[in-house]
Amino acid sequence: MPEGHTLHRLARLHQRRYAGSAVEVSSPQGRFAASASIVDGRVLERSEAHGKHLLHVYGPDATVHVHLGLYGKFAEHQHPVLTPTGLVRMRLVGATHWTDLRGPARCELLTDVEVAALRARLGPDPLRKDGDPELAWAKISRARTPIAVLLLDQKVIAGAGNIYRAEVLYRHGLHPLLAGRDLPHEVWKDVWTDLGVLMRHGVRTGRIDTVRPEHMPEAMGRPPREDPHGGEVYVYRRTGQPCLVCGTPVAASELAGRNLYWCPTCQPA
Structure with missing residues (x-):
């Protein structure tokens, strides 16, 4: 299972490539399709990590939560966007790059209350400024x-x-x-x-x-x-x-x- 530095590294990468702009969000596999349709076309406000959890914050009241677990992986690409291969749980497409997520333990859309509850269950993160x-x-x-x-x-x-x-x-x-x-x-x-x-x-x-x-x-x-x-x-x-x-x-x-x-x-x- 990836350790916390990997998720923070991904969060920074996605922040640079996608935050501040509208992105296309889809689920070629279909398991995340309903939630993806809610944030599709919205501006990704920020990407952050807490421990082994990645959070794509669209706001208001919409955050995509990813926990990679043992088998989850992100694949990062530059345009052009290619036809999905394999079981792609979530695809994120921006102006210059696109990202496919496969095999995560969790990929879900959370409300602000649910995000707060998630973070309340976690201990402090040594990589976060608010880590105490x-x-x-x-x-x-x-x-x-x-x-x-x-x-x-x-x-x-x-x-x-x-x-x-x-x-x-x-x-x-x-x-x-x-x-x-x-x-x-x-x-x-x-x-x-x-x-x-x-x-x-x-x-x-x-x-x-x-x-x-x-x-x-x-x-x-x-x-x-x-x-x-x-x-x-x-x-x-x-x-x-x-x-x-x-x-x-x-x-x-x-x-x-x-x-x-x-x-x-x-x-x-």
Whole structure:
């Protein structure tokens, strides 16, 4: 599932290409056709993201909400517009570009009240200016739940996924099973800030890099990481490989149905 930086990257792209102008909205597949007809021809006021949710705001009282889930993908194109192929849930056509959406978990038209309810269910987003780390801290500081679980709970923090979860815990020397209530407040503030730095880098580059300059391949004389997820990381999907800092084999297990990665030496219990 795409992590939050991907949705913010898409939101910025759609803001540049479509916002402020009337757009054509359709559903070649048909599943979104009734809702698409309501916003077809209207001006897209803005495109924004909150966590893993993309919002195309047409207003008044009309916002297209997209959650990509595991299989959803946007395909971006320049004119000319071609005949749809495959199951296109939503097509967006502007003056110079067009976008097809396939396979999302959610693609729906929401009222302003429904958008407010959606956002109320989500935790603060490190990539949003209105993201407040104290809202997340209020939940973390009371929880017996492991910090590794809390970081993936979108009701606590919106946008972080498994890669950022594993990497930010490593970067701050935190064992994944540390209870939220045992995390010092000052450390939480550092984690929040670091998440924002890492995720903003992801928005700019389109990939997840979490390794500090001194541990990059060129600095260490090691080959670049080869992985479909891309990017240089410390522990994510590096099970059994030596830690880039201490050489201890990276450990892995499953926690709450998700794969967990950490260095037993750099992140002691």
